[in-house]
Amino acid sequence: MTVGREATGGETGRPAGRPRHRRADWLAGARITAVHGLFYRPEGRAGEPEAVEFVLAEGQSVLLTCVSGGTLGITSGSWPALPDWCVPGQWDFGPLPQLPPVPYTGAWTVVGAEEYRDGRDRAYEAVLRCEEGDFVVGSGDTVTIRFIRR
Template sequence: MGIYYLPEESDPTASPEAIELIFKESGSLGLASGTDWTLRIEKGTWPELPQWCHPRDAWTYRDISTLPEESLGKILSLRKQVNEHGDLVQAELQFEGGSRIAVTSGESLELRSTSTRDDSRLPPEEEFKYLLEYAHDDWLGFSVISGAVASILGKGASQSQLREMTVRLIGDLYDRGVRAGDLTSSDAHPFAPWSTTKGETLDRIRSEMAKLPGLPDSGDICWFTVP
């Protein structure tokens, strides 16, 4: 849901001042631009308006037409982007099933989204680019990979197809320098890459995935990064 200032609410081109992602179980997550144009992420207040909406009768919730209509499911990952001062200015959320929402702060919020619907899914090369950049920037977990796989194959894919696409993507990532390994408690060496060849790595992952009821989540089997 978008939070709109009522004098602008009737303008179809008006951007929301904030958005609230409403969870099916309970609660919500709020994203808004601060007065310094940085991005604020905080616990939502749905169905009540946030305290900063003053006076109350000058603000309202409204659906955002550019966001996916289907239920997004749980959040699998959150990527943050900061400016040159280290302030948060963008957040990209990936949901189970592959949908993504990117929120950028500024004078007004800028929203971009991709859906799991066939006409709006990212092409495979864009999904791969996203995973590769993620592995360069952070620890890449299976939840993010599984979301990309679901987005590429779409609804109706079998578990066998999902697993094979997962292995294929990991193999392509390996060719670009990404390695599987385990996180450690060491500050000096927080990542311990597996001492396995590409084939051994993929065989191990394929074997471990076969033991799971579905696609793995972050924390299952291993993590990925560019050492």
């Protein structure tokens, strides 16, 4: 599975938000072993994360990031390293207590993925469909994530 890196955009240096894949099967078959939130530390962890990183069994990861204008950036991650746009010491990965624990099999198996787009063809939501349920990641001022059991 390859997601591909995106060019950074604007003054923020954050990913520009243009996904490399739009097919519903771009992540099918991958096994998610962990999901981590990426938080801006000076603000604490009380709110939603700025990004969510899905760690895959194959040693890769996928990063879903809140980008300007409510756009959801979808790029290859760099787990366990922080993304290039993070200033060291100001960002930190943290747990997402609203998500269930990893299944007893050790991973969630992805059966498909979908991106929902606005009228300007910008992704604003991604759904990673797994055998056990769906991860739904949305973008706004921050990233929201929820798990819907099947």
